[in-house]
Amino acid sequence: MSDDTILSVQGISKTFGGLKALMDVSFDIRRGEVYGIIGPNGSGKTTLINCITGFIKPGGGKVIFKGKDITRWAPHKIAHIGISRTFQIMRPYYSLPAYKNLIIPLWSPRAKTVGGWRGGGRHGDRDTVAVDILEEIGFERDSRVPYKLASTLPTGYQKRLELARCMAMRPEIIFCDEVFSGLSMSEIAGMLPLIEKMKEEGITLIMVEHRLRELFRVADRVMALNFGEKIAEGLSSVVIENKKVKEAYLGKEEV
Amino acid sequence: MEIIVYGVINSVILSLMALGFTLVYSIARMPNFAHGALYITTGYLAWLFMNSFMSLPYPVAVVLAIGITAAIGALIYRFVMIRIRGMEISEIIATYAIGLAILEGLRWGGLRGMTFTLPPFIAGSTTILGVSVDYQRLVIVGIGLATFAALYLFTHFNRVGLALRGIAQDERAAMMLGIDSDMTAIISLALGSGLAGLAAILLLPLGNIIVEVGYNVLIFAIAVSVIGGLGSWAGTILASFIIGFAQILTEAFLSSHYQMVVALLAIIITLLIKPSGIFGKQKELEERV
Amino acid sequence: MMRKERIDRGVRVRTAGLYAIASWQEILYLVGPPLFLIVGAIILPILLEFAPYWKRVINIVCVYAIIALSFDFLANFVGLVCLGGAFFVGIGGYLSAIFNVYLHFPVYLSIPLATISGAVISTVLLMPALPLRGVYFAIVTLMYPLLATRVIEALNIMGGTNGIIGLDSLPNAYVEHYMVIIVMLIFLYGMRRFVNQDMGLVIRGVKDNDQAVRASGISVTKMKAFAVFVSSFMGCFAGAYIAHMYSWAGISLFALDFSIIPIASVVIGGGGTLLGAVLGSFILVPISELLRNFGTFRIVIYCVILTGFIVFKSEGIMVYAMRKYHQFERWVKV
């Protein structure tokens, strides 16, 4: 574990009933990098995120964040210390307008302390901050889009809203669970600069992806999972040439 | 010794009460809070057929009563529940309201006082393992076990039964295979109501046909099925044995008036330890927050 | 093909933001309905001066309205469907009786004390059930009042099945009416404000997507506990009030009616509006009083009404009325 390691995952395992979803997965993530996790369907990517962010209790192993063991912490505590995540299945707060969706993370203890959003006092302060964040993430401020009900937004905006929700937390790490899936090429093209921008701000990004081509454009390093096991790790160009990885993907295509 | 004998009897009684409720939930995913009302309806119908205008012989009256109750169950689904299927809370409120309407309607229509009873199959009693047991309770255990077996065979070897089980496991997949979800729900409600009726015919001779029993049966049915894991048959039977024995043991060793407290505490504790019940099949993430 | 289209009325659009009010009609449009409700509720006891019995019914209506508010808030804003509203009522009533009869506190002290301490106790007792969801939460909360009854009965505490009798009644009929009416209005408009505050939004977020709330670093359990506190606060007040109204607290404060009638009110009035809960009580309870001569048949009638609403008009009266008030409809070709 080198000095700039921010998150260290050591030997995480998880079984559901008899099914081994994760087997002894370990990796380190350096501060500020974009780390990709790839793998075919059912290889355990989302389970891995769930285990790290506390939504599922891992069967074994350790998660260490900045030298602190955070294994089995409650999800909100993990989020509080700066690990944020998006969800694969988008579920914005449907009954609220888009910008009100951000009130919730802005209200959280972390946003108040670490984030330094001056949201504490009067009603309406958070609204301004929320619209600011949305603008930053690509909602046009003067349009009606930020004020629309979240459930009526197009998919691209909903994905952005997911990210905005993470950004509002001022996190150190963001786990992105398939943010590209379901988007058109042009929408993805719109998202990429956003990711670059987050990276510039010093946020560590861990991207779980299906869309390899887009992922490889932004990722510094990549890990491949298959049937719950880590089969390869390294620079994108190296991993893509890995034999096991090819098998995992091609094997799937043959079916 | 009487603890074992009466523990078994009590457990079978409880599982008979709960079986119909579980069946409906396991197939139609519908908590049928009208269960207790259907139970009493069967008893009252049977009494009516035997004692009032028709004075039918016992077997005919009983079969007719169960049949009508099953039909009522099917009608409830066809005309009410079909419109709110899937909204669990609405289902609870609607079925409860229907049940309440039936029960209070019966009371209004003359089911009052304690003079309504059904005759037992066989009167008298015998001695088993040194414990005196009346025949009716033996009949209950016998038919109860036979019902479990019949249900098992039905759902594992019969085409309709298999279809029901298919729906229970994966509704969408089953629908793609051409199984009509609404039809199976109707069948399941009819079956569940019929089971409630069967339980009533067996159990009511042990007491009177009165409206309050309907409420009690509903509470017991819910308690047992929740502990066992909603919709799990094995769980239901296991849970009724747990509660059944717990009650008898409470009476024998603690004090009889803690019986109900024990039963209700069992529910809360089970759910706190294992939120989906002993055999519950809900996913961890969806259920636990 | 024809489709029904709904369009906001012009006046609605103009008054949606506070800045655009131009005429007294628009002001009336905006403040008319709440003003009608508030003024109506306040002068109702005076209007009914010549029907003393119906004045009593108002108190009961308000009590049910408060319990209905408590249910509506938990069910439609937090996502916890609590079928055990009677539990709060019972706790509040018993505590009030204990404060008043055993500890000799005056009414003005015992009701607020019972409300606050009752809310704390209810929240603590419901804590273990908070991780449960959907039907499971509903069923467990249904069991709570039953269990409370059985425990009091089996341990023979707090008066056993006879209950605690001889609570001080409220000093006079007007205090009795206005106390409950004003508290109901405070709860109603307080809650309506609260659910749009930032904290209220967080609680509503728990209903929409609790995972995301947790991913935002907020403890869902804490939020739920707080919501239960708010809800049981209302329920306990209702219980404490009814105990003093009839100078009595007993196990039937945990009776199922206190759980079911408010739910029915919410269904009929329209869930998720809070106003609907109050409206529902103001419709359902008097109807049930009118039907009292029918004996148990009235239960049948209101069960049929309830089922009818769930099946055919599940949005409830309030949502429907609000739509008609704010929007007009027309048929358009698609």
Added chain:
Amino acid sequence: MRKKSFYVSMVLSAALFFMPFLSIAQEKPIIIGAPLATAFLYGWDAERGIKLAIDEINAAGGVNVGGKKRPFKAEVIDTRDLEPAVPVADALLAMEKLILDKNADFIVGGPVRSEAALAAMDLLRKHKKISILTTGALTPAYGKRIAENGDKYKYCFRNSSHVPVMMGDFMAILNDLQKDHKFNKAYIMVQDVAHARAGGEYMQKALKEKNWETELKIYPTGTTDYSVGLIDSGKKGAQVLFLWMDMPESAALLQQWSNMKLKSLPMGFMNAAEQPGFWKATGGKGEYMIVNLVNGGNAPAKITPWTMKFVEAYKKKWGLEPEGYGTSSSYMAVYQLKDAIERAKTTDPDVVVAALESQDLMGVYGRMRFDKKTHQIIPSWDPAEGAVTGIIQWQAGKRVQVFPPKAAEGKILFPPWMK
């Protein structure tokens, strides 16, 4: 606004105050409000009793109130208070409806459930309405509360028996059994409600003093199975099975007792065993059960000359025998009111209270006098001295009065398998 409402309420209360005088002038009927759980035995029987008495009195010209003949009128309301799902508050609201909406002058009957009756006392005090409690509530707390609070609850009366009195009756029977048949083992099974529990505990204590061996079992309401307790009673060799329950499942208990041929005599207070239909419902399994009907006259008996007259009149009007607890007392309550009003020459509650306190009337179940302190009917084993209980035994399908000896029509019989 405030001032106006104050004014209005002043006028109204004045009107209320003068109402009795106004109504005399118009010879309006005297309204008797009956809050009863009419879907239950104790409710409908009381309702029939009240209506029968009112019919008889009105047929004879009504009540002589200071020279004016005024008829009685019954207003029955269903309180549903015996239903478990209904809060007492609802029963109390029903009672307020009687008082405020139906303008009842007097309350006769319920509320039926003990706690509702106790809670109703404050309501009666508030509205200054005389009430004669005739059915349901058996709790001694009622009389105790009247005695302790003196003037506060002076409007409350009860003309039916309560637990300690009933216990005394049972003790007398048990003492005889001990003396004549050497019985000394009793098994007590009671329901977990205040009156039954109090009864059970009282009985256990009293029996212990008389050197009985006792065992007390308390069952929660809704228990369906008593097998373990019954078997235990058999093992312990109990000769008396003392029961105190008002839930329906208790009939099952008797059937099982009969099936098991337990060598014990069942007796006690059991709702399910009161009605004439009980015999048919249990298929005769309930034979030999000794039931306390609380007051005489709830089953055919020759306690006073009036008893059989009442039973016959009841049969004629309703087509069946009085069914159980609450019938004769509700019937009598109306006559007691008539007597008190006629002697008071007014319906003013305070005057009528005094008249009721000084009442001495020969009734269906003996001499009717209220204790001045507790406002409870004065009990006795002699119909010439006080109100007599109605303890019957089921013998060959008939309810035969077996206690007290002065009113008994038959002796206690034992099941053949006890020999």
